[in-house]
Amino acid sequence: MGIRSFFSLFLLSVTIPYAMASDPSPLQDFCVAVNNLKSGFDKAGNTTNRIGSSVTAFNVDTLPGLNTLGISLVRIDYAPFGQNPPHTHPRATEVLVVQEGTLYVGFVSSNADGNRLFTKTLNTGDVFVFPEGLIHFQFNPTRSKAVAFAALSSQNPGVITIANSVFGSKPAIDPIVLSKAFQLDVNVVKNLQTKF
Structure with missing residues (x-):
């Protein structure tokens, strides 16, 4: 075996495992969504409750077209001084974008990181990321309503x-x-x- 053959064989044996080291796609099939939703992103939720917010979720249970795609969406409406109280999503990271108004948002790092609080005041168009499993919240600190949309990295993110x-x-x-x-x-x- 010549040096070229040996080098080619070595290069091939080193690169093949890297080419195969990705996760397989979770997509098994797809489900075409139908127009039978009772509520859509265009409809404000009812914020006349003790916390002053309403979350409209679009996950695999409410929108079958999301099956095996690994994502879900929510619309969150906030009354003046309303909040989405401290909660966590055990199976998803959340990316929140403010469509209207102002929100004071934050999350708390884990015990190992000293339970550090990270906060920011967001205005229309601003984006914030809440890492998977960490306790987080949103609060509308103004006399005007606010609306935000969030994408979550799971078709069933869970909420506690x-x-x-x-x-x-x-x-x-x-x-x-x-x-x-x-x-x-x-x-x-x-x-x-x-x-x-």
Whole structure:
């Protein structure tokens, strides 16, 4: 075997694994979306609730055309001083763009990173990224409504609203446990549990 043949064989053995080292596409089939949605991105959500916001989700459950594509979308409407309270998406990174108004947004890094808070005030056209699994929020600090759209990197990103999960679990978490965890009086915890 000549030096050229050996070099060619070596080069081939080194480059083939790299050419095959990508993830396979999750696309197995596709589903054509139909015009039977009850709500669309053109319709504002009802923000007359205790948090002053409404999330309209378009995921694999509401838009079958997203099946196996690994994405979902949401429209978020905010009343004046409304918020999308602290929550997390366990299976997705979120990219948020403000269509109208102003939002104060932020996320908290993990325990290993010292629970550092990252915030920014966004105006129309501004974009912000919330990393997968991290607790984040949006708040409208103005007397005008706000609207944002977000894309999430999963067809089923999941959502865990922190206060609802902790204080509204069924059955309820023992108030003594939460009292110690949050360093609150047990009666304060019991009061919070009645609100959720």
